[in-house]
Amino acid sequence: MSAPQQIASHGPTSAEALDLLPTGIVLADVSGRMVSRNAAADALVDSWEDGVLGRRIAERLADAVRPGAGPIREQVRVPGHEPRVFEVSVRPVAAVTAATGGSSGAVALFEDVTERLRVEAVRRDFVANVSHELKTPMGAISLLAEALEGERDPEVVERLSGRIGTEARRVSDLVEDLLDLRAIEEDSGVSSSVDLVTVASEVVDRVEPMAQRLGVAVEADLPTSDLRVDGVRTQLVSLVRNLVENGVKYSDEGGLVQVHVSEANGRALVRVSDEGAGIPADDHDRVFERFYRVDRARNRDTGGSGLGLSIVRNVVQGHGGTVDLESREGGGTTVTVRLPFGAGTPVVGTGELAP
Template sequence: MDGSWALIAVGLVGLLVGAAAALAFRWSERSHAREPEVAKPAVSYDVAALLSALRSTSVLLGPGGEVLRASPDAYATGLVRNGRLTHATLNDLVAATRADGQIRDEHLEVPRSAVPGADRLSFEVRVATMAGGRVLLLADDQTAQRRLEEVRRDFVANVSHELKTPVGAIALLAETAADAADDPELVRRFAGKMQREAVRLSALVQEIIELSRLQAPDNEVGYVDVSVDGVVTEAVDRIRVEAESREITVVVGGTTGLHVLGDHALLVTAVRNLLDNALRYSDNGTRVSVGVRPRDGIAEIAVVDQGPGISSENAGRVFERFFRVDPARSRDTGGTGLGLSIVKHVAQNHGGEVTLWSAPGRGSTFTLRIPLADDSSDGGAPSRDEKAPPTSAGAGGETRDPHPAR
């Protein structure tokens, strides 16, 4: 009897030991499950708020060079990709700062992308170390300012070159005329040439002033209601004498009664420059057409010529300052190379654009597009005359819509 109780006691002790072991095992599992994984260094709320308030593009790097936080501009400009700095020059700058702890300020130019020939971005960069092995990189994008400086430098260089030509010609002609004082015929001929160069110089200076005014940062168009009919009529009147002297017919047609918001004088200058350009590259006895129409809330003024046309290589450059498709012809006709650039800036200042359609041997169509005033209807009024909208005959007598599909 005593042996039976002993066996029962041993069995109970074994059950208790097994239960205790099972409970200990379960408790161990739960304890391991509750242990958090090792997380990456976190950016505190205060630091994140401070970086968000900075105007500069900011990148906060961890001890291993990983990006902990970056402003949206850092991704937009390509400074950060896949959680890392993308440019070796930036990584070198960060490594040097880590090595000695000194704050570094550098001017760097980096490519926008890995594509060969990609545009280069200009940055003023500051790199400084922070606690916990972190590094802060601040970058100010100077690309727009650099481009503006380049444009100004090129503009000054181009203006200097363009002014030298008529000034030098006038000086040479005056010297030649003085040497030929005993020959009245030669004096009259040289005086006529000096007069033409003086007119060209005056036109060049006036257009430089006009273009500078249009490009001034504080330039604002005085928006008033402007009649498109009045703009076209005045612009045509200004070139009528030259057109008649060369027996070039100027035909005006299309929709009347359209109105835009803008500056009447500037819009007249733009249309007149388009007409001047059309006359300059048109042969005597041909025709220049002006067509007006509303389209999707835009007033389109198209000037069509029957000139030699423009190749695709030059079409993208015709609105650049001082660019001439045919420099010799421009010199003969007094062209300054600024007229179409002025048109482009007038259009931009009015919230519009100027477009070009052209093909060698088929003439050119320049279209000035300006937003309509709210009270202008797309239906328009009857045409200025009873004829159809103007067309232009291209090579082989082919007619062409003054508003070609773009």
């Protein structure tokens, strides 16, 4: 008997209303036997006889009609290639209904909460990571300030002041990256025709002081004419800036970072290469995750927030492009971004934090 037929005894209005609900609903009679369910229930349950979820709901309905039974609420994990988690709520009911033959029974409501739990986990990890990343420089600033208090040696004062400035910039950079990432995820920005040649040139000029301080050379290989894409200029600047800054930060003194912009196969191409230590193959996919670091100690030494490549990935996805990473330990890293010329307005974020 189909779900619509089973619920038809409530009348067409009731049946239609229940079938429109995304939540699975199952009614049981006084013996705990299922007598009615809506369309969502059948869609969510693979098998009522053999499936993990179907069997668990049947068991809980039987428990709910026992004397003295109260509400039951639990999460049911369904294994598989893509495991799912369902939240199940079962309670006895005393309402007289046609479905239960005019006697007491039980009702089960359940829904797929896999995505909700994933987002909640991402949010918890995000808050924990931000707290950890802020704790380190703030703790250092506090200790350095204590050491500086009452210090009269000019050389020591200069050294401690410089370190306080470094830690303060680290906090500032982290906050700036967090704001950039949040803006990218939640706001489409204003889309316009953006010249990637100008963007790359501006970024190289901006990063040059840091590169000189670290003893790293930055070379730009740019077309003589404009290379325009449709997109949000601030986001594209953030994309290129993070790529170039990463290249500089992870290069040894005397290293070279190359910035290349061109057209290839009908797409705009931005490629940034460095001569740094490289990234192990096992970490290639994970470097685009928030706060993931291949070498955490070295990243903190260079002031990295661990958000740069996550920002790059989000901007690229929002503009309909692709990003590829080539790297090997001891052989440097090359990140290549390809963007369609007619990318249009970037995808508007949902407000959820991406992994």
